[in-house]
Amino acid sequence: MQGIETVSLAGKKIILGVTGGIAAYKAAELCRLLVKAGANVRVVMTAAAQQFVAPLTFQALSGKPVLTSLWDAASGDGMEHIHLSRDADLLLVAPASADFLAKVAHGRADDLLSTLCLARTCKLAVAPAMNREMWATAPTRRNLEQLQADDVSLLGPTAGDMACGETGLGRMLEPADILTALPALLGGGTLAGKRVLITAGPTFEAIDPVRGLTNRSSGKMGYAVAQAAVEAGAEVCLVSGPTCLATPAGVRRIDVQSAAEMRDAVLAELPADVFIAVAAVADYRVDAAAAQKIKKSDAGLTLQLVANPDILGEVAARSGAPFCVGFAAETERLAEHAEAKRLKKKLPLLVGNLAQDTLGQDTAELVLFDDRGTHPLPRADKLTQARHLIGHLATLLN
Numbered sequence: 001m002q003g004i005e006t007v008s009l010a011g012k013k014i015i016l017g018v019t020g021g022i023a024a025y026k027a028a029e030l031c032r033l034l035v036k037a038g039a040n041v042r043v044v045m046t047a048a049a050q051q052f053v054a055p056l057t058f059q060a061l062s063g064k065p066v067l068t069s070l071w072d073a074a075s076g077d078g079m080e081h082i083h084l085s086r087d088a089d090l091l092l093v094a095p096a097s098a099d100f101l102a103k104v105a106h107g108r109a110d111d112l113l114s115t116l117c118l119a120r121t122c123k124l125a126v127a128p129a130m131n132r133e134m135w136a137t138a139p140t141r142r143n144l145e146q147l148q149a150d151d152v153s154l155l156g157p158t159a160g161d162m163a164c165g166e167t168g169l170g171r172m173l174e175p176a177d178i179l180t181a182l183p184a185l186l187g188g189g190t191l192a193g194k195r196v197l198i199t200a201g202p203t204f205e206a207i208d209p210v211r212g213l214t215n216r217s218s219g220k221m222g223y224a225v226a227q228a229a230v231e232a233g234a235e236v237c238l239v240s241g242p243t244c245l246a247t248p249a250g251v252r253r254i255d256v257q258s259a260a261e262m263r264d265a266v267l268a269e270l271p272a273d274v275f276i277a278v279a280a281v282a283d284y285r286v287d288a289a290a291a292q293k294i295k296k297s298d299a300g301l302t303l304q305l306v307a308n309p310d311i312l313g314e315v316a317a318r319s320g321a322p323f324c325v326g327f328a329a330e331t332e333r334l335a336e337h338a339e340a341k342r343l344k345k346k347l348p349l350l351v352g353n354l355a356q357d358t359l360g361q362d363t364a365e366l367v368l369f370d371d372r373g374t375h376p377l378p379r380a381d382k383l384t385q386a387r388h389l390i391g392h393l394a395t396l397l398n
């Protein structure tokens with residue numbers, strides 16, 4: 001729930017469609033968050049959704065009557081499906097059941113919500129929620145491919161415990177995460193239309209099939225920066241070393257292990273408008289990793305290390321380079337080392353922190369270094385810091 005208040009949907013007209021599934025109870029919280037973020041919310045429920053939650057719940061939360069039927073006499077000229085869909089900025093269906101996805105994929109229109117989906121001129125986003133087998137089954141896969149081909153945005157699902165007692169992929173994205181993904185869909189924000197490429201986490205350099213060299217990095221800062229960039233409306237690609245973190249909603253993630261793989265993935269994603277290198281890339285790798293496990297010996301072991309490519313340095317030196325942002329974790333003399341690093345790598349912006357204050361923690365104390373000088377950011381949680389960083393970056397960029 002951290003920092004949700006900063007997501008602004010002021011004045012956005014959002015139709016929240018609720019279909020039949022146990023996750024419908026979470027749609028009530030989503031409705032509350034949308035209203036709190038300033039959106040003008042109209043709720044449409046299918047007949048099955050009303051088996052799970054009463055329309056009155058959504059009426060109280062949205063402050064408007066809930067629409068449930070195509071044949072509702074109260075809806076004036078009977079053209080509610082046209083008026084509503086013409087007027088909206090976004091049609092968001094959460095939860096979207098397997099049956100509902102099938103219906104939309106096939107262009108069927110046999111109730112108010114499916115008719116709205118067909119008649120709309122605005123963007124459609126769906127947050128699927130279903131049992132893991134229903135999610136994995138071939139018909140659902142086919143329907144999802146069709147929906148993506150039709151430019152319908154998919155939000156989630158995630159993996160975890162399910163109401164049916166099973167565990168797996170199919171849980172609806174948490175309401176707060178759905179909210180985070182919306183500004184990018186609505187095309188607003190300080191980084192709207194920008195392609196942002198981010199590296200995060202450590203790299204892992206194999207010594208042999210079971211051992212390796214790595215850096216201490218949880219990936220939390222890089223993931224927070226990715227989330228903040230999505231909130232600012234950017235299209236975000238996150239190239240991540242091994243971490244245990246969930247991908248922020250709306251972020252496209254590419255998993256890598258070694259620095260060499262990270263470099264290849266980054267170069268393949270160029271061009272980008274912005275490159276933010278948050279990853280703690282291992283400076284060295286073993287010259288030739290052993291194909292088989294190295295046997296322990298009392299004689300000790302000497303490893304021949306060679307320098308890894310400097311991914312940020314290489315990207316920043318290219319012609320037509322993106323706006324490059326570096327991170328520097330130092331253990332002492334932060335300002336001196338950070339500014340030297342920024343000038344050496346020719347970066348317009350560098351984020352410095354003292355490693356011992358930040359590593360693995362949920363909060364960070366950062367200093368931004370740019371051509372105008374230094375800008376300290378007092379200690380706060382990493383998402384708040386990431387939002388400040390993205391705000392500062394957007395000012396420099398624009």
Ligand code: C5P
Nearest residue numbers: 277278279281308309310311312326327
């Ligand atoms: O040179 P140093 O490792 O201190 O610089 C840190 C910055 O450079 C970080 O932004 C880090 O992500 C990036 N970097 C990189 N490739 C490397 C080493 C560091 O992209 N091999």
